[in-house]
Amino acid sequence: MAGKKIYKTPSAYDYPLILKHLLHTPERFARDQEIVYGEVKRLTYAEFFERLGRLANALKHIGARPGSVIGVMDWDSHRYLECFFAIPMMGAILHTVNVRLAPEQIAYTINHAEDEILFVHRDFVPLIKAIRSRLKTVRTFVFLSDDPDTSVPGEFTGEYEGMLETSPSEYDFPDFDENTQATMFYTTATTGLPKGVYFSHRQLVLHTLAVAAGSNGMKPGGKGLAADDVYMPITPMFHVHAWGLPYVATMLGIKQVYPGRYEPEKLLKLIEKEGVTFSHCVPTILHMLLNHPLSRKINLSKWRVNVGGAPLSEALCREALDRGIDVYSGYGMSETCPVLTLALLRPDMVSWDKDLQVEVRTKTGIPIPLVDLRIADPEGRFLPHDGKSVGEIVVRSPWLTQGYFKDKEKSEELWSGGWLHTGDVGYIDRRGYLKITDRIKDVIKSGGEWISSLELENIILKHEAVDEAAAVGIPDEKWGERPVVLVVLKQEYVGKVSEDELIAFYRNLAHKGTIPKWAMPDRILFVNSLPKTSVGKLDKKLIRKQVLSTNAAKE
Template identity: 55%
Template sequence: MATKILKSADSAYQYPLLIKQLLTSAQRFETENAIVSGEYRFSYAQFNERVHRLANTLKAAGIGEGDTVAVMDWDSHRYLECFFAVPMIGAILHTVNIRLSPSQIEYTMNHAQDDLVLVHDDFLPIIDDIRGELKTVKNYIRLTDVAGSTDDAFECMGEYEALLAEAESHYDFPDFDENSVATAFYTTGTTGNPKGVYFSHRQLVLHTLNMVNTLNTRSNEGALLKHDGAYMPITPMFHVHAWGIPYAATMMGVKQVYPLRYEPNTLARLIREEGVTFSHCVPTVLQMVIQSSEAANTNFDGWKVIIGGSALTPGLAAQALELGIEPFSAYGMSETCPLMAMTRFTAADRELPTEEQLSHRTRAGLPSDLVDIAIWDPAGNPLPHDGKSSGEVVVRAPWLTQSYLHEPEKGDELWQGGWLHTGDVAAILPNGTVEIRDRIKDVIKTGGEWISSLDLERLISQHPGVDTVAVIGVPDERWGERPFAMIVPKSQDFDVASVATHLQQYVDSGAINKWAIPREIELVNDIPKTSVGKIDKKLIRAQVAEQAAN
């Protein structure tokens, strides 16, 4: 029997999935919770009006459907307003990675074909340096944290707050195709130039709805993100829309705290003074916060934190739990908007011994709703979900980027076989839990066997004297590669030989083979990071190779 398709009446409203729909009527008039950013504090009703004023300001700047607006700012109320106003008028929001080099920033702005740039005072020197090379930019709006500040030397349309104050307080946001591009940003460019990732209104709305549901169902002790809680992102807003959670928080009308710069003492103080209950960040940022001097004066009890970008190690998870912080792992990447999987912690899980809890918290977790995750061998054959077989993670979901901006051939490579290829190696347990084993490019190939650099990092991090660790493979004439560890010790008298002693217990138990014990260990004060705070293994490899050559 053929499927029956019913047609809508011609007069029925089709309700396109647009970002403007995330500003529900409840949030437009919400006065109970506030949006906090530096010296600014707005109710949601005021925030809604400011979004309208910004839309009128953009219109006055000549921005319309299909134009691109770039933002160079710290995490602020201004950024959140741009998350909404820019795509809501039909323009494209380009969230510029301010931690790229000036030449890379110039490349991304030309590649994205930016028309207008909103730039913070701190980044004016970068713009002054590359301004003559920006081919499509027509105007600038200056962002400042100092009310009433002016800089006559910088030629621009005006200062953000002053322009909003003069703009009309209402804008009639139009309907348009929900598949229109809403946002674009660039990967960190570990090989070659950064690649442009983009998302449509439909994708962002579906991702937001899924994020709201996920944050409300992953813990038996209540929602991670609650209307009566307080949310502070510690993931840059230029990076995958701060993992898309500001959209979810705004839809829910949650109190939001934007920290501007990521200074560890300031973050700890805001957690204490603003009653922050939920955040998300990479492991290195969480470590900096709990090691800050302000941490000693801060009660972290009840602070729930999603860790992503890099693996949460058992050592860091244990430190967090001792302080009353509840860490959860999540899995995603720039191209996936980013949520794909997250820890689900049940009442039974909380009854487990601490070591088993840590193991559970440090896995990538269960796939989120509407997400299909599989693992494939190099030939593209699906592998069993038995917790033992390892293969590349491939995914499908309705919010994954469809390609790379202006580079469809790279998009075809990303989507080989109709699944998005992540470049991650994982096993999937029989209950569906995803356990990331490594990046394909980071697996250490030694003596005919593969060793997971992430597994080694997890084990070394449990050494009581290790603060932070990164493991890579270095060339070895006999074995192909051998592990090399870079360690930040907790004290000056750290005994390097104790690492081998610590790892020997895992060799004896059969968890790792004897070749997994690092041949070389370097003690350092800090481990190189990428522009989004991840451990930069590409740079570590380059540094080690340079040292070997000399």
């Protein structure tokens, strides 16, 4: 039964939730604040706002119109931030191309998205030339370069900075329906072709507001992300809008630092030079930075880091805390825009000792505002929040993708029963904190019981000799599957630690009741490195192949 709608006088402004309205506050209160692109460029917000108008006019001049799909292939830069706003604000669609995919996958995503205009950084020109004959919809290429004196390749219409210089700064960004599509990108699936997800202006605005509210209102002291922060993403801008944080930082008028291509020494120098206080990244990146010699020479005690994309291990969390870094987990996925939960400490937890804090910080977290997150059994029944009942994580929120682009069957599968199915398995404790125990496709099914690959990895990462680890299940005639753990040793321990010693490490914890004896791995394999996806996650598909080929070679 519908309630009574409000009366709206004919002259009242409806105020659609569109991206241009996120700029009202910084336009008035942060015009002198800085946006920095590595060592290449510094500009103020006032200049940024002018450049948005210039970019929109330049795009209009080369034929962009409402509904046009415009692809971007760039490193993290001020240019990318301008595209985050100007392209959707003019009614076009921003396609953030994952430049780390294989060339044939990049060609597929550009064609599938139906890109008409493609911005290409000079580093990716050879790649585009290699796949040019396979691109069916692109009619205009725009060249991006950090060096204004670089010659523009012949097949390119023009160069980004040159186009902006010759375009007027005044552009009347229109109002339109808030459900208009703003962005799209493709998932980095380890099986099959990448799947396209898409988001509206309304979804991006609500996600921005909820992340800002969740980061501040749910964090003790309110120090989540504020006007005096310095923000630098270390999650690529092509990956789920850099987790949506550039929209949040711009709305709040925060100083922003974009590092370009990720190089450990450059990232650490920027953190020190620009006074970076907040970043987000996958565990692989944080691990890489903490292991770089320069990290021992600079003060990281003012740095807060939200880790997502893969589980934050207790060992890595503890190491970061020991360096003075305020580190905590977050959770989301490409299909969810992405942020769903943050593992922020409650006020009563701030005084807890480090071990107890680590346990909370490495959980998947509590839902941010406007997220309805549940645990469900295979029949779709919701499970209690008792810290024991394990099921699939299903979710509702106003910013979840409404389907997969051009894939009705997979879209219905994603939204079966009216809830978005994440494919992740976990539990919710009595305090409301979610803990992911595995991906459905990665859980090891042995003798009718589930073994968490994440738990096996987290255990062995506590051993002083272990640098990285991955657990997978391999076929077994008797049990169905049995766990095998691949380990990368720290350099100083190579050749000094045996498989038996690490098995004994698991056995000792099994005796203490930390892990069931039947869940212990049968084998541990030492490897030089672990395969990862384009966004730094463990590629379990390739890892399984690696284990199976190793076993086959021994038979």
